[in-house]
Each structure stands twice: as C-alpha cells, then as structure tokens.
Amino acid sequence: MISKIMQDAINEQIKNELYSAYLYLAMSAYFEERNLAGFASWLRVQASEEQEHAMKFYDYLHDRGGQVVLKAIEQPPAEWKTNLEVFEQVLEHEQKVTSLINKLYEQALKENDYPSQIMLQWFINEQVEEEKNASQIIENLKLIDARGTAVLMLDHDLGKRKSE
Ligand code: FEO
Numbered sequence: 001m002i003s004k005i006m007q008d009a010i011n012e013q014i015k016n017e018l019y020s021a022y023l024y025l026a027m028s029a030y031f032e033e034r035n036l037a038g039f040a041s042w043l044r045v046q047a048s049e050e051q052e053h054a055m056k057f058y059d060y061l062h063d064r065g066g067q068v069v070l071k072a073i074e075q076p077p078a079e080w081k082t083n084l085e086v087f088e089q090v091l092e093h094e095q096k097v098t099s100l101i102n103k104l105y106e107q108a109l110k111e112n113d114y115p116s117q118i119m120l121q122w123f124i125n126e127q128v129e130e131e132k133n134a135s136q137i138i139e140n141l142k143l144i145d146a147r148g149t150a151v152l153m154l155d156h157d158l159g160k161r162k163s164e
Helices: 004-033 037-063 083-110 114-142 149-158
Strands: none
Touching: 004 037, 004 083, 037 083, 037 114, 037 149, 083 114, 114 149
C-alpha cells in the first residue's frame, strides 16, 4: 500500500497535469482565434497528452490501493503578446513540471517505494522530451522574419503532429 505522503503528492500531481492540459488548451484556443490551425492543433494534442499523464497517476494510485482526491484547477491565462511568448511559457511550465516530478522521485527514494520509482521513471524520460520539443519550437520562432511567411510554414509543420 502506498504511503499517505506519496498519495497526497500524487493527488497534487494529478491536479498539476490537469492544469497543464487546461493551460495548453487555453493556448490552443489563442491560436485558433488567430487562424493558426497548426499551432492550435499541436497544443490541442499536447493538452490531450497531459490528460493522459493525469490518468497514468490516477490509475497508478488505484493500483496501489490509494485514494484519488481531485483538487481545484486554477484558471489559466487567455492572452499572450506574441507566438514566441506562448512557447516560452510552455517551456517554463514544463521546467516547473520537471522539478515537481523530480521531487516525487526523491520522495519515492526516501521511502524505498520501488514501484513509485519505476512508475516515475517514465515521467522523467517524458520530461526530457517535453522540454526538448518546446525548446525546438522556440528556436524556430526566433528565426522567423517579420513578414510572417515562415510562421505559416511552421504552422503547417506543427499541424502534422498526431496523438501517440
Ligand atoms: Fe505532463 Fe508536459 O508534462
């Protein structure tokens, strides 16, 4: 059976993952309004991946005989100044999530909770990927000229992302 400390920390992380989904859906809506369907689609896929992350923790907690307690989700922002600012915020948010996952792992180590350590390794790898993806889009956006032609090309590329 999972410890109370670990159970509470995982419940907190379910909320954090659902907030990530909410944040990325808000960003997707921002691009949808600006007719950048590729950016909107990329972020919508990202939002649904975050829901899957929440459900991984949810299922894991049940598998370990824990209790899922859903917490209130904060309202995400609705406005950003530039496309670049959106993705800078994605990266910043993912870095924060990485540190939260690392803290969960540290707790699992402290408690000699081996199943949680193994489950969290998937998230540790996933965070490497999440940060890399956001950084790549930021680098691409920084190369874009003021006329916006390249924005449309990047929009086309991002629109190719499919759910895994
Ligand atoms: Fe669930 Fe983007 O980390």
